[in-house]
Amino acid sequence: MQTLYRTLTVAFACLCAANILAGLAPVTLGPTEWLSAVRQTTGTAQNWSMFHSIPRVQRLQLLVIASDREGNQHEFGPGLPGLQDIKPHESIRYYYTFERIFTPGGEPYRESYIRNLSRALSKANPDLVEFSIHLKVENTHPQNTRQEMSRLLERIRKSGKAAIEQKNVFGPFPIENDGAS
Amino acid sequence: MMAPVELCSMIWLRPVDSRRYALLRMAFAAVTLLHIVHLWPYRIALLCNDGMIDPLVASGSSPGFSISVFAIVATPFAVTLGFLVAASATILLAWGKLARPMMAIVFVFLLSVMQRAPISASGWDYILINLSFILLFSPLGNTWTPWNLLLKKGTLPEAQSVPRYGLILIQLQVFVIYWQTVLLKIDNYFWQTGDFMTYFMLSHHSRFPGSWVVNWQGLLDMMTYMTLLVELAIPVLLWIPRTRRIGLFLGIGFHLGIAVLGVNLGIFSIVMVSTFLAFINPWQQPREKAIQVNLQPQESCN
Numbered sequence: 001m002q003t004l005y006r007t008l009t010v011a012f013a014c015l016c017a018a019n020i021l022a023g024l025a026p027v028t029l030g031p032t033e034w035l036s037a038v039r040q041t042t043g044t045a046q047n048w049s050m051f052h053s054i055p056r057v058q059r060l061q062l063l064v065i066a067s068d069r070e071g072n073q074h075e076f077g078p079g080l081p082g083l084q085d086i087k088p089h090e091s092i093r094y095y096y097t098f099e100r101i102f103t104p105g106g107e108p109y110r111e112s113y114i115r116n117l118s119r120a121l122s123k124a125n126p127d128l129v130e131f132s133i134h135l136k137v138e139n140t141h142p143q144n145t146r147q148e149m150s151r152l153l154e155r156i157r158k159s160g161k162a163a164i165e166q167k168n169v170f171g172p173f174p175i176e177n178d179g180a181s
Numbered sequence: 182m183m184a185p186v187e188l189c190s191m192i193w194l195r196p197v198d199s200r201r202y203a204l205l206r207m208a209f210a211a212v213t214l215l216h217i218v219h220l221w222p223y224r225i226a227l228l229c230n231d232g233m234i235d236p237l238v239a240s241g242s243s244p245g246f247s248i249s250v251f252a253i254v255a256t257p258f259a260v261t262l263g264f265l266v267a268a269s270a271t272i273l274l275a276w277g278k279l280a281r282p283m284m285a286i287v288f289v290f291l292l293s294v295m296q297r298a299p300i301s302a303s304g305w306d307y308i309l310i311n312l313s314f315i316l317l318f319s320p321l322g323n324t325w326t327p328w329n330l331l332l333k334k335g336t337l338p339e340a341q342s343v344p345r346y347g348l349i350l351i352q353l354q355v356f357v358i359y360w361q362t363v364l365l366k367i368d369n370y371f372w373q374t375g376d377f378m379t380y381f382m383l384s385h386h387s388r389f390p391g392s393w394v395v396n397w398q399g400l401l402d403m404m405t406y407m408t409l410l411v412e413l414a415i416p417v418l419l420w421i422p423r424t425r426r427i428g429l430f431l432g433i434g435f436h437l438g439i440a441v442l443g444v445n446l447g448i449f450s451i452v453m454v455s456t457f458l459a460f461i462n463p464w465q466q467p468r469e470k471a472i473q474v475n476l477q478p479q480e481s482c483n
Binding site: 006009010012013014016017020021023024033036037038039040041042043044045046047048049050051052053054055056057058059060079080081091092093094095096097100101106108109111112113115116119120140153156157159160161162163 | 190231235246302304346361369386
Protein backbone atom coordinates (compact mmCIF):
# COMPACT_ATOMS: atom_id res chain seq x y z
CA MET A 1 0.00 0.00 0.00
CA GLN A 2 2.83 2.31 1.01
CA THR A 3 4.73 1.49 -2.21
CA LEU A 4 1.64 2.06 -4.32
CA TYR A 5 1.02 5.41 -2.62
CA ARG A 6 4.64 6.47 -3.15
CA THR A 7 4.59 5.36 -6.81
CA LEU A 8 1.35 7.21 -7.52
CA THR A 9 2.64 10.33 -5.77
CA VAL A 10 5.88 10.33 -7.77
CA ALA A 11 3.99 9.67 -11.04
CA PHE A 12 1.57 12.52 -10.34
CA ALA A 13 4.38 14.90 -9.38
CA CYS A 14 6.39 14.01 -12.51
CA LEU A 15 3.38 14.56 -14.79
CA CYS A 16 2.53 17.89 -13.16
CA ALA A 17 6.16 19.02 -13.33
CA ALA A 18 6.37 18.04 -17.01
CA ASN A 19 3.23 20.04 -17.76
CA ILE A 20 4.51 23.08 -15.87
CA LEU A 21 8.02 22.95 -17.36
CA ALA A 22 6.59 22.49 -20.87
CA GLY A 23 5.59 26.14 -20.48
CA LEU A 24 9.27 26.99 -20.98
CA ALA A 25 9.82 24.66 -23.93
CA PRO A 26 11.29 26.66 -26.82
CA VAL A 27 9.51 24.54 -29.44
CA THR A 28 5.88 23.52 -29.80
CA LEU A 29 5.36 20.06 -28.41
CA GLY A 30 4.10 17.21 -30.63
CA PRO A 31 0.55 16.40 -29.49
CA THR A 32 -0.40 20.04 -28.93
CA GLU A 33 -4.16 19.68 -29.50
CA TRP A 34 -4.42 16.81 -27.05
CA LEU A 35 -2.24 18.60 -24.52
CA SER A 36 -4.12 21.91 -24.75
CA ALA A 37 -7.44 20.05 -24.43
CA VAL A 38 -6.28 18.40 -21.19
CA ARG A 39 -4.79 21.66 -19.90
CA GLN A 40 -7.94 23.62 -20.73
CA THR A 41 -10.19 21.01 -19.13
CA THR A 42 -8.20 20.90 -15.89
CA GLY A 43 -7.37 24.61 -15.86
CA THR A 44 -3.63 23.90 -15.91
CA ALA A 45 -2.74 25.86 -19.04
CA GLN A 46 0.63 27.62 -18.93
CA ASN A 47 0.05 30.93 -20.71
CA TRP A 48 1.82 33.58 -18.70
CA SER A 49 1.81 36.42 -21.21
CA MET A 50 1.01 39.16 -18.69
CA PHE A 51 1.74 42.54 -20.28
CA HIS A 52 3.63 40.91 -23.12
CA SER A 53 2.05 43.29 -25.66
CA ILE A 54 1.58 46.99 -24.98
CA PRO A 55 -1.82 48.26 -23.89
CA ARG A 56 -3.47 50.78 -26.25
CA VAL A 57 -6.69 51.78 -24.56
CA GLN A 58 -6.78 54.55 -22.01
CA ARG A 59 -10.53 54.82 -21.54
CA LEU A 60 -13.56 52.94 -22.81
CA GLN A 61 -17.21 53.93 -22.62
CA LEU A 62 -20.29 52.15 -23.91
CA LEU A 63 -23.83 53.32 -24.41
CA VAL A 64 -26.86 51.54 -25.84
CA ILE A 65 -29.32 53.75 -27.75
CA ALA A 66 -32.67 52.26 -28.70
CA SER A 67 -35.49 53.72 -30.82
CA ASP A 68 -39.20 53.16 -30.37
CA ARG A 69 -41.91 53.05 -33.06
CA GLU A 70 -42.28 56.86 -33.05
CA GLY A 71 -38.57 57.35 -33.59
CA ASN A 72 -37.87 58.56 -30.02
CA GLN A 73 -34.48 57.61 -28.69
CA HIS A 74 -33.86 55.99 -25.29
CA GLU A 75 -30.46 55.56 -23.61
CA PHE A 76 -29.48 52.45 -21.64
CA GLY A 77 -26.38 51.17 -19.94
CA PRO A 78 -24.52 48.23 -21.50
CA GLY A 79 -24.55 46.00 -18.39
CA LEU A 80 -26.59 42.80 -18.51
CA PRO A 81 -28.99 41.80 -17.13
CA GLY A 82 -30.77 45.00 -16.21
CA LEU A 83 -29.13 47.35 -18.76
CA GLN A 84 -27.37 49.19 -15.98
CA ASP A 85 -24.67 51.78 -16.46
CA ILE A 86 -21.20 50.55 -15.59
CA LYS A 87 -17.81 52.17 -15.31
CA PRO A 88 -15.35 49.85 -17.04
CA HIS A 89 -12.25 51.76 -15.93
CA GLU A 90 -13.08 51.12 -12.29
CA SER A 91 -14.42 47.61 -12.91
CA ILE A 92 -11.53 45.72 -14.41
CA ARG A 93 -13.50 42.63 -15.45
CA TYR A 94 -16.10 44.61 -17.39
CA TYR A 95 -13.18 46.35 -18.97
CA TYR A 96 -11.55 43.09 -20.09
CA THR A 97 -14.89 41.71 -21.22
CA PHE A 98 -15.90 44.71 -23.34
CA GLU A 99 -12.41 45.18 -24.77
CA ARG A 100 -12.33 41.53 -25.88
CA ILE A 101 -15.93 41.55 -27.17
CA PHE A 102 -15.30 44.57 -29.42
CA THR A 103 -11.88 43.67 -30.79
CA PRO A 104 -11.16 41.24 -33.66
CA GLY A 105 -11.54 37.66 -32.47
CA GLY A 106 -14.41 38.51 -30.15
CA GLU A 107 -17.13 38.16 -32.84
CA PRO A 108 -18.90 35.07 -31.38
CA TYR A 109 -19.11 36.81 -28.00
CA ARG A 110 -20.25 40.04 -29.66
CA GLU A 111 -23.09 38.29 -31.51
CA SER A 112 -24.37 36.60 -28.37
CA TYR A 113 -24.03 39.85 -26.38
CA ILE A 114 -26.12 41.65 -29.02
CA ARG A 115 -28.77 38.87 -28.85
CA ASN A 116 -28.95 39.17 -25.06
CA LEU A 117 -29.11 42.98 -25.28
CA SER A 118 -32.02 42.69 -27.72
CA ARG A 119 -33.86 40.38 -25.31
CA ALA A 120 -33.21 42.68 -22.33
CA LEU A 121 -34.39 45.79 -24.26
CA SER A 122 -37.54 44.01 -25.37
CA LYS A 123 -38.25 43.15 -21.74
CA ALA A 124 -37.48 46.69 -20.56
CA ASN A 125 -39.75 48.41 -23.08
CA PRO A 126 -41.95 46.48 -25.56
CA ASP A 127 -42.27 49.58 -27.78
CA LEU A 128 -38.60 49.56 -28.76
CA VAL A 129 -37.89 48.41 -32.30
CA GLU A 130 -34.14 48.74 -32.85
CA PHE A 131 -30.93 49.63 -31.07
CA SER A 132 -27.27 50.43 -31.62
CA ILE A 133 -24.18 50.20 -29.45
CA HIS A 134 -22.03 53.33 -29.18
CA LEU A 135 -18.46 52.61 -28.26
CA LYS A 136 -16.18 55.50 -27.35
CA VAL A 137 -12.53 54.56 -26.95
CA GLU A 138 -9.61 56.78 -26.05
CA ASN A 139 -6.67 55.13 -27.74
CA THR A 140 -3.00 56.05 -27.48
CA HIS A 141 -2.33 54.72 -30.99
CA PRO A 142 -5.60 54.01 -32.84
CA GLN A 143 -4.06 52.70 -36.08
CA ASN A 144 -1.68 50.38 -34.23
CA THR A 145 0.93 50.50 -37.01
CA ARG A 146 4.70 50.53 -36.46
CA GLN A 147 4.92 53.91 -38.27
CA GLU A 148 2.33 55.46 -35.96
CA MET A 149 4.02 53.98 -32.92
CA SER A 150 7.42 55.39 -33.80
CA ARG A 151 5.94 58.93 -33.83
CA LEU A 152 3.54 58.43 -30.92
CA LEU A 153 5.59 59.79 -28.05
CA GLU A 154 6.65 62.76 -30.20
CA ARG A 155 2.98 63.45 -30.98
CA ILE A 156 2.07 63.31 -27.28
CA ARG A 157 4.98 65.59 -26.38
CA LYS A 158 3.88 68.17 -28.97
CA SER A 159 0.12 68.03 -28.47
CA GLY A 160 0.04 67.31 -24.73
CA LYS A 161 -2.77 64.82 -25.46
CA ALA A 162 -2.06 61.25 -24.45
CA ALA A 163 -4.92 59.65 -26.35
CA ILE A 164 -7.12 60.13 -29.40
CA GLU A 165 -10.85 59.61 -29.12
CA GLN A 166 -12.46 57.10 -31.48
CA LYS A 167 -16.20 56.54 -31.82
CA ASN A 168 -17.67 53.36 -33.23
CA VAL A 169 -21.32 52.55 -33.72
CA PHE A 170 -22.44 48.94 -33.98
CA GLY A 171 -25.91 48.44 -35.42
CA PRO A 172 -28.73 49.20 -35.80
CA PHE A 173 -29.98 45.80 -34.66
CA PRO A 174 -33.67 44.83 -34.59
CA ILE A 175 -35.43 44.14 -31.30
CA GLU A 176 -37.70 41.14 -31.45
CA ASN A 177 -40.75 41.74 -29.32
CA ASP A 178 -42.34 38.29 -29.68
CA GLY A 179 -45.44 40.06 -31.05
CA ALA A 180 -46.18 41.44 -27.58
CA SER A 181 -47.77 44.66 -28.84
CA MET B 182 25.33 7.30 -9.72
CA MET B 183 21.85 7.62 -8.24
CA ALA B 184 19.13 5.26 -9.48
CA PRO B 185 16.06 6.97 -11.03
CA VAL B 186 13.84 5.66 -8.23
CA GLU B 187 16.09 7.12 -5.55
CA LEU B 188 16.38 10.37 -7.48
CA CYS B 189 12.58 10.66 -7.75
CA SER B 190 12.22 9.90 -4.04
CA MET B 191 14.81 12.51 -3.20
CA ILE B 192 13.16 15.18 -5.33
CA TRP B 193 9.53 14.56 -4.45
CA LEU B 194 9.26 12.55 -1.25
CA ARG B 195 11.81 14.07 1.09
CA PRO B 196 9.99 14.89 4.36
CA VAL B 197 9.22 18.46 5.34
CA ASP B 198 7.31 19.96 8.25
CA SER B 199 3.55 19.85 7.64
CA ARG B 200 3.28 23.42 8.97
CA ARG B 201 4.76 24.66 5.69
CA TYR B 202 1.74 23.25 3.86
CA ALA B 203 -0.58 24.59 6.56
CA LEU B 204 0.77 28.11 6.06
CA LEU B 205 0.40 27.83 2.29
CA ARG B 206 -3.15 26.46 2.67
CA MET B 207 -4.16 29.39 4.88
CA ALA B 208 -2.61 31.96 2.52
CA PHE B 209 -4.28 30.31 -0.49
CA ALA B 210 -7.66 30.29 1.29
CA ALA B 211 -7.29 33.97 2.22
CA VAL B 212 -6.38 35.16 -1.28
CA THR B 213 -9.13 33.04 -2.83
CA LEU B 214 -11.66 34.59 -0.44
CA LEU B 215 -10.38 38.01 -1.52
CA HIS B 216 -10.77 36.91 -5.16
CA ILE B 217 -14.37 35.82 -4.49
CA VAL B 218 -15.12 39.19 -2.86
CA HIS B 219 -13.62 40.91 -5.93
CA LEU B 220 -15.75 38.76 -8.28
CA TRP B 221 -18.96 39.24 -6.28
CA PRO B 222 -20.25 42.41 -8.09
CA TYR B 223 -19.72 40.73 -11.50
CA ARG B 224 -21.25 37.36 -10.71
CA ILE B 225 -24.71 37.94 -12.28
CA ALA B 226 -23.41 39.74 -15.40
CA LEU B 227 -20.71 37.17 -16.16
CA LEU B 228 -22.17 33.87 -14.98
CA CYS B 229 -25.97 33.99 -15.47
CA ASN B 230 -27.68 33.01 -18.71
CA ASP B 231 -29.24 36.48 -19.04
CA GLY B 232 -25.82 38.08 -18.59
CA MET B 233 -23.20 39.22 -21.02
CA ILE B 234 -21.69 35.87 -21.98
CA ASP B 235 -23.50 33.09 -23.80
CA PRO B 236 -22.77 29.67 -22.21
CA LEU B 237 -22.57 27.89 -25.58
CA VAL B 238 -20.08 30.41 -26.97
CA ALA B 239 -17.99 30.17 -23.79
CA SER B 240 -17.90 26.36 -23.80
CA GLY B 241 -16.97 26.21 -27.48
CA SER B 242 -14.21 28.82 -27.31
CA SER B 243 -11.34 26.49 -26.41
CA PRO B 244 -10.30 22.87 -26.92
CA GLY B 245 -11.15 20.25 -24.31
CA PHE B 246 -14.20 19.90 -22.11
CA SER B 247 -15.88 22.81 -20.42
CA ILE B 248 -16.51 21.82 -16.82
CA SER B 249 -18.53 24.57 -15.23
CA VAL B 250 -21.22 24.27 -12.59
CA PHE B 251 -22.43 27.68 -13.81
CA ALA B 252 -23.44 26.09 -17.10
CA ILE B 253 -26.18 24.28 -15.12
CA VAL B 254 -26.60 26.64 -12.19
CA ALA B 255 -27.37 29.85 -14.08
CA THR B 256 -30.05 31.82 -12.24
CA PRO B 257 -29.01 34.86 -10.14
CA PHE B 258 -30.06 33.11 -6.91
CA ALA B 259 -28.17 29.90 -7.73
CA VAL B 260 -25.02 31.77 -8.78
CA THR B 261 -25.12 33.79 -5.56
CA LEU B 262 -25.55 30.56 -3.60
CA GLY B 263 -22.55 29.09 -5.46
CA PHE B 264 -20.45 32.08 -4.40
CA LEU B 265 -21.54 31.75 -0.78
CA VAL B 266 -20.66 28.04 -0.79
CA ALA B 267 -17.22 28.80 -2.27
CA ALA B 268 -16.60 31.60 0.25
CA SER B 269 -17.60 29.26 3.13
CA ALA B 270 -15.29 26.59 1.71
CA THR B 271 -12.33 29.00 1.79
CA ILE B 272 -13.01 29.80 5.46
CA LEU B 273 -13.25 26.12 6.39
CA LEU B 274 -10.14 25.43 4.31
CA ALA B 275 -8.20 28.09 6.21
CA TRP B 276 -9.26 26.44 9.47
CA GLY B 277 -8.34 22.99 8.20
CA LYS B 278 -11.88 21.64 8.59
CA LEU B 279 -12.60 19.00 5.92
CA ALA B 280 -9.64 20.54 4.11
CA ARG B 281 -9.52 18.14 1.14
CA PRO B 282 -13.25 18.37 0.22
CA MET B 283 -13.11 22.15 0.75
CA MET B 284 -10.09 22.38 -1.57
CA ALA B 285 -12.06 20.36 -4.15
CA ILE B 286 -15.00 22.79 -3.87
CA VAL B 287 -12.67 25.78 -4.29
CA PHE B 288 -10.96 24.17 -7.31
CA VAL B 289 -14.30 23.39 -8.99
CA PHE B 290 -15.52 26.94 -8.28
CA LEU B 291 -12.40 28.57 -9.76
CA LEU B 292 -12.47 26.28 -12.80
CA SER B 293 -16.21 26.89 -13.28
CA VAL B 294 -15.82 30.67 -13.29
CA MET B 295 -12.95 30.49 -15.77
CA GLN B 296 -14.76 28.03 -18.10
CA ARG B 297 -18.04 29.98 -17.97
CA ALA B 298 -16.49 33.43 -18.55
CA PRO B 299 -13.11 32.89 -20.23
CA ILE B 300 -13.35 36.27 -21.96
CA SER B 301 -13.26 38.03 -18.58
CA ALA B 302 -10.38 36.04 -17.14
CA SER B 303 -7.31 37.77 -15.82
CA GLY B 304 -3.83 36.43 -15.06
CA TRP B 305 -4.49 35.74 -11.39
CA ASP B 306 -7.53 33.52 -12.20
CA TYR B 307 -5.17 31.11 -13.94
CA ILE B 308 -2.58 31.30 -11.17
CA LEU B 309 -5.20 30.44 -8.53
CA ILE B 310 -6.53 27.50 -10.58
CA ASN B 311 -3.03 26.08 -11.04
CA LEU B 312 -2.28 26.47 -7.33
CA SER B 313 -5.57 24.84 -6.32
CA PHE B 314 -4.93 21.92 -8.69
CA ILE B 315 -1.52 21.27 -7.08
CA LEU B 316 -2.81 21.72 -3.52
CA LEU B 317 -5.79 19.44 -4.20
CA PHE B 318 -3.37 16.50 -4.42
CA SER B 319 -0.83 17.70 -1.83
CA PRO B 320 -0.58 17.41 1.94
CA LEU B 321 -2.48 20.29 3.53
CA GLY B 322 -1.26 20.28 7.15
CA ASN B 323 -4.91 20.31 8.16
CA THR B 324 -4.30 19.66 11.85
CA TRP B 325 -3.15 23.28 12.11
CA THR B 326 -5.51 26.24 12.40
CA PRO B 327 -4.51 29.91 11.97
CA TRP B 328 -5.18 30.21 15.71
CA ASN B 329 -2.49 27.75 16.77
CA LEU B 330 -0.09 28.13 13.82
CA LEU B 331 0.12 31.92 13.60
CA LEU B 332 -0.84 32.98 17.14
CA LYS B 333 0.48 29.88 18.92
CA LYS B 334 -2.69 29.66 21.02
CA GLY B 335 -4.79 26.65 22.03
CA THR B 336 -3.55 23.07 22.01
CA LEU B 337 -0.71 22.82 19.54
CA PRO B 338 -0.89 19.70 17.35
CA GLU B 339 2.18 17.56 16.97
CA ALA B 340 4.37 18.58 14.03
CA GLN B 341 4.36 15.92 11.29
CA SER B 342 6.68 15.15 8.42
CA VAL B 343 5.05 14.98 4.99
CA PRO B 344 6.47 14.63 1.45
CA ARG B 345 7.49 17.88 -0.16
CA TYR B 346 6.23 17.33 -3.76
CA GLY B 347 3.45 19.94 -3.48
CA LEU B 348 5.89 22.64 -2.43
CA ILE B 349 8.31 21.74 -5.22
CA LEU B 350 5.52 21.84 -7.81
CA ILE B 351 4.47 25.31 -6.64
CA GLN B 352 8.10 26.43 -6.73
CA LEU B 353 8.33 25.18 -10.33
CA GLN B 354 5.08 26.95 -11.14
CA VAL B 355 6.48 30.24 -9.82
CA PHE B 356 9.63 29.74 -11.93
CA VAL B 357 7.63 29.15 -15.08
CA ILE B 358 5.26 32.08 -14.48
CA TYR B 359 8.15 34.55 -14.24
CA TRP B 360 10.45 33.02 -16.82
CA GLN B 361 7.85 32.37 -19.49
CA THR B 362 6.65 35.96 -19.31
CA VAL B 363 10.26 37.20 -19.66
CA LEU B 364 10.89 34.90 -22.64
CA LEU B 365 7.79 36.29 -24.35
CA LYS B 366 8.64 39.88 -23.48
CA ILE B 367 12.22 39.86 -24.74
CA ASP B 368 10.84 38.95 -28.15
CA ASN B 369 8.62 42.04 -28.17
CA TYR B 370 9.76 45.28 -29.86
CA PHE B 371 8.54 47.59 -27.07
CA TRP B 372 10.27 45.60 -24.34
CA GLN B 373 13.45 45.57 -26.44
CA THR B 374 13.41 49.34 -26.93
CA GLY B 375 12.50 49.98 -23.29
CA ASP B 376 9.28 51.82 -24.23
CA PHE B 377 6.91 49.41 -22.49
CA MET B 378 6.60 51.23 -19.17
CA THR B 379 5.82 54.49 -20.97
CA TYR B 380 2.90 52.83 -22.77
CA PHE B 381 1.79 51.05 -19.61
CA MET B 382 1.68 54.39 -17.76
CA LEU B 383 -0.35 55.89 -20.62
CA SER B 384 -2.92 53.08 -20.59
CA HIS B 385 -6.01 52.28 -18.52
CA HIS B 386 -3.83 50.11 -16.27
CA SER B 387 -2.04 53.20 -14.95
CA ARG B 388 -3.09 54.79 -11.68
CA PHE B 389 -1.89 58.18 -12.95
CA PRO B 390 -2.42 58.20 -16.75
CA GLY B 391 -1.59 61.34 -18.73
CA SER B 392 0.82 63.00 -21.09
CA TRP B 393 3.24 63.77 -18.20
CA VAL B 394 4.61 60.30 -18.81
CA VAL B 395 6.57 61.28 -21.93
CA ASN B 396 8.77 63.64 -19.90
CA TRP B 397 9.98 60.73 -17.76
CA GLN B 398 10.82 58.42 -20.60
CA GLY B 399 14.44 57.83 -19.55
CA LEU B 400 13.41 56.64 -16.11
CA LEU B 401 10.56 54.54 -17.51
CA ASP B 402 12.92 52.91 -20.04
CA MET B 403 15.14 51.91 -17.15
CA MET B 404 12.14 50.54 -15.28
CA THR B 405 11.22 48.41 -18.31
CA TYR B 406 14.63 46.71 -18.33
CA MET B 407 14.65 46.44 -14.52
CA THR B 408 11.28 44.65 -14.68
CA LEU B 409 12.77 41.95 -16.93
CA LEU B 410 15.80 41.53 -14.68
CA VAL B 411 13.71 41.38 -11.51
CA GLU B 412 11.30 38.82 -13.02
CA LEU B 413 14.25 36.64 -14.00
CA ALA B 414 15.89 37.01 -10.59
CA ILE B 415 12.95 36.52 -8.18
CA PRO B 416 12.51 32.71 -8.49
CA VAL B 417 16.27 32.07 -8.51
CA LEU B 418 16.86 34.22 -5.42
CA LEU B 419 13.91 32.57 -3.66
CA TRP B 420 15.15 29.10 -4.54
CA ILE B 421 18.66 29.49 -3.10
CA PRO B 422 18.45 29.50 0.73
CA ARG B 423 21.25 32.05 1.15
CA THR B 424 19.59 34.62 -1.13
CA ARG B 425 15.99 33.90 -0.06
CA ARG B 426 15.67 37.05 2.05
CA ILE B 427 16.84 39.18 -0.90
CA GLY B 428 14.36 37.32 -3.13
CA LEU B 429 11.52 38.01 -0.72
CA PHE B 430 12.48 41.67 -0.38
CA LEU B 431 12.80 42.10 -4.16
CA GLY B 432 9.63 40.12 -4.94
CA ILE B 433 7.45 41.88 -2.39
CA GLY B 434 8.86 45.28 -3.44
CA PHE B 435 8.25 44.50 -7.12
CA HIS B 436 4.64 43.45 -6.58
CA LEU B 437 4.01 46.37 -4.24
CA GLY B 438 5.22 48.61 -7.09
CA ILE B 439 2.78 46.95 -9.52
CA ALA B 440 -0.08 47.40 -7.04
CA VAL B 441 0.76 51.09 -6.51
CA LEU B 442 1.42 52.09 -10.14
CA GLY B 443 -1.33 49.91 -11.67
CA VAL B 444 -5.08 50.10 -11.16
CA ASN B 445 -6.87 46.90 -10.17
CA LEU B 446 -3.67 44.85 -10.06
CA GLY B 447 -3.56 44.51 -6.27
CA ILE B 448 -5.03 41.00 -6.21
CA PHE B 449 -2.50 39.82 -8.79
CA SER B 450 0.29 41.10 -6.55
CA ILE B 451 -1.17 39.44 -3.43
CA VAL B 452 -1.61 36.12 -5.26
CA MET B 453 1.99 36.16 -6.49
CA VAL B 454 3.41 37.10 -3.09
CA SER B 455 1.41 34.26 -1.47
CA THR B 456 3.19 31.76 -3.74
CA PHE B 457 6.52 32.81 -2.16
CA LEU B 458 5.44 30.87 0.94
CA ALA B 459 6.26 27.65 -0.93
CA PHE B 460 9.94 28.67 -0.72
CA ILE B 461 10.28 29.74 2.88
CA ASN B 462 10.86 27.35 5.74
CA PRO B 463 10.40 28.85 9.20
CA TRP B 464 10.24 25.40 10.82
CA GLN B 465 13.43 23.76 9.59
CA GLN B 466 13.80 20.48 11.47
CA PRO B 467 17.18 19.25 12.80
CA ARG B 468 17.06 16.37 10.31
CA GLU B 469 16.43 18.73 7.40
CA LYS B 470 19.29 20.93 8.57
CA ALA B 471 21.57 17.90 8.70
CA ILE B 472 20.57 16.89 5.18
CA GLN B 473 21.14 20.43 3.98
CA VAL B 474 24.67 20.39 5.37
CA ASN B 475 25.43 17.09 3.62
CA LEU B 476 23.59 17.79 0.38
CA GLN B 477 23.90 21.57 0.04
CA PRO B 478 23.64 21.82 -3.81
CA GLN B 479 20.71 19.40 -4.15
CA GLU B 480 18.86 20.80 -1.16
CA SER B 481 18.91 24.35 -2.42
CA CYS B 482 15.34 24.15 -3.70
CA ASN B 483 13.92 23.12 -0.34
